[in-house]
Amino acid sequence: MAGEEQREVDETGAAKTGMIGHADALRRVSGEFADTALETDFAQERLPETLRYARLLMLGSMVLNTLFLASDWRFHGTAHFWVAVPARLVTILLAIACFLALRRVSRPRGATLVMVAWMVANALAVMLLVTSHSRIALFVVIMLPLIYYLVVPGRFWAVAACGIACSLLMYLGYGEYRASPTTAGGLALALLMLNSALIIVISRSNRLERLQWIAMRSERRIAAELDLSRETLARMFAASPIPMVITDRETGKVVDANDSYRELLGTDPMAGPGTLEPFYVTPGDRQRLLAMIDRDDKFGDTEMQIRTADGSLRTVIVKANAVSTPHGRRIMAGIIDISDRKAVELSLEWLASTDTLTGLPNRHSFLATARAAIAAAEQTGVPLALLMVDLDHFKRINDGWGHQMGDCALRAFAALCLEHLRDDDIIGRLGGEEFGILLPGCDAEAALAAAGRLRQAIAGIIVDPLISDGPRLSASIGVTIVAQGESDLEKAIGRADKALYEAKRMGRNYVVLDPLLEIPSARPH
Known part of the structure; x- marks a missing residue:
């Protein structure tokens, strides 16, 4: 029934209660699906096994009835002999015919019809056989309905109807009501009890089979969904744009x-x-x-x-x-x-920290690097010298030769510095034609000597090799030492600028040391 609560037992034997939906509702008496289409699906899926067992039943019937045929010769010379032998032959031929018919069946309905035909015809033939009223006949009266209920595969209504009809035919054929009226009632009650019990048995069997089928179908559906999910995940994993x-x-x-x-x-x-x-x-x-x-x-x-x-x-x-x-x-x-x-970030960092004309660090980058160098010098105790370099008469180059020649002069100076300076020296363009150079590990005397060498090298720069009488460069340089306790270059730049202005006042192309350091200035040769 739809919405009926069903009691199932799992593999561990623990009971669990589940609600069977409308499509899976089972009939109270037969145990079959109330939904005809679902019952048809169930029967069709199990058809190969149904046909297999039906054919085995027909083979068993052929073998057993052949053996019984040999036993029937004991009636030779009696009137029953001419009843038993033809009836036995009919059961054998009927089993053969049904076996062959089952090989051509492709639908559950066809299998049911063949089984019904066999049960009815077989019961009529066996009805004649049990008229002998022998002990073995009584055994057959009980056993044949039992075989119909428990062995014959088919729909509930077909098996139950044929089982009841078989019991009735066996009772009539055995003729207990004629031979012994006092026990006829007992035999009838026994057959009634047998049919009732067997109807309950096949109802329960039908119910359990269909519950198991529902569970297996659900497992297959879940397995298929899991396989589909795995396949979908595998495809998504493979197709993901993210490595x-x-x-x-x-x-x-x-x-x-x-x-x-x-x-x-x-x-x-x-x-x-x-x-x-x-x-x-x-x-x-x-x-x-x-x-x-x-x-x-x-x-x-x-x-x-x-x-x-x-x-x-x-x-x-x-x-x-x-x-x-x-x-x-x-x-x-x-x-x-x-x-x-990352390349864009590095490019932006380079643009933010580099003078695009000369390729040297700009003022901001130079001062930031200088702060780190000052902190390192404080820890190691080594001296740190600062040069302020200004190219002389640079405005004359721009005015007389053009700004393009001025740009060439700045690039030539930058290339010279990169060639002559040490790897740990720090240089930057502070603005216009003014440059700062930080010399780690140099005291005042070493810085003054380095500045002198740089001034001489600048004088040898050829701005444009294609112009023989092109502009010549010279530079005025102010030198100072970064004092202990200074965290940046601001004060040192001020002192170096004063020395630089003194070099310009003296006529340019001079190296002037911060006068507080008391070392003679270097003059041009």
């Missing part, structure tokens, strides 16, 4: 990788050694990532570099989670390639 890879925590072996990850690496990471070790750039990267995974079961937005199959380096952001599976601990990582974005 993704799954590795084994212990061995580092690549378990799976999607197409985007293969495209990023330029190869299949599952080929060859099957690990990601060849793609790490920095030694210890994997151990660093594993330490984060072991601590938090995940890590996110970790920036690192990887090496692709063609040897190029890519900057990526990695995010990963650890997952426990039946096959061990797996690490699922998603990778975002930020190489292009």
Whole structure:
């Protein structure tokens, strides 16, 4: 019945109550599905097994009735002999005919009709056989209805109707009511009890079979849905635009990788050694990532570099989670390639910190780098010298030769400085034709000597090799020492500027030391 609460028993024997929906409702008496279409589906799915058992039943009937035919010769010489032998032959031929008919059946209804025909015809033939009223005949009177109920596969109404009809025919054929009226009632009650019990048995059997079928169908549906879900997830994983890879925590072996990850690496990471070790750039990267995974079961937005199959380096952001599976601990990582974005960031950083004309650090970058150098000098106690360089008569170059020639002069000066300065020296364009140079590890005397060499090198610059009488450069340079306790260059720049202005006042092309340092200034040769 629709909405009827059903009691099922699971594999552990624990009872659980479930509601069977309208489509799965079972009839109270027959135990079959109330929904005709559902019952048809059930019967059609089980048809191969139904036909198999039906054919086995026909074979058994043929064998047993053949054996009984040999036994029937004991009636030879009696009137019953001419009843028993023809009836037995009919049961054998009937079984053969039904066996052959079952081989051509393709629908549950056809199988039921063949079984009904066999049960009716067989009961009529056996009715004649039990007229002998022998002990074995009484055994058949009881056994044949039992066989119909318990062995014959078919619809409930067909089996029950044929079982009841068979019992009635067996009772009439056996003739107990004639031979012994006192026991005829007992036999009739026994057959009634047998039919009642067997109807209950097949009803219960039908019910259990259909409940099991519903459960199996649900399991198949769930399994199909799970397979579909797995297939969908696998397709989504493979088609994800974000490179993704799954590795084994212990061995580092690549378990799976999607197409985007293969495209990023330029190869299949599952080929060859099957690990990601060849793609790490920095030694210890994997151990660093594993330490984060072991601590938090995940890590996110970790920036690192990887090496692709063609040897190029890519900057990526990695995010990963650890997952426990039946096959061990797996690490699922998603990778975002930020190489292009990183290049843009570096470009913007370069533009923000670099003078685009000369390629030297601009004022902001120079002062920021200088603060770090001052802090390092404070810790190590080494001296730190500052040169302020100004190209002489630069306005004359712009006015007489044009701004393009002035730009060439600035670039030539920058190239000269990069060539002559040490790797740890710091230079920057502070504005116009004024430059600052920081010399770590130089005291006043060493800084004055370095400034003198630089002034002489500047005098040898040829701005434009194609113009023989082109402009010549010279520079005025102010030198000072960054004092202890100064956290930036502001005061030092002021002192170096005073020395620079003194060099200009003296006629330019001079190196002048901060007068507070009391070392003679260097004059041009």
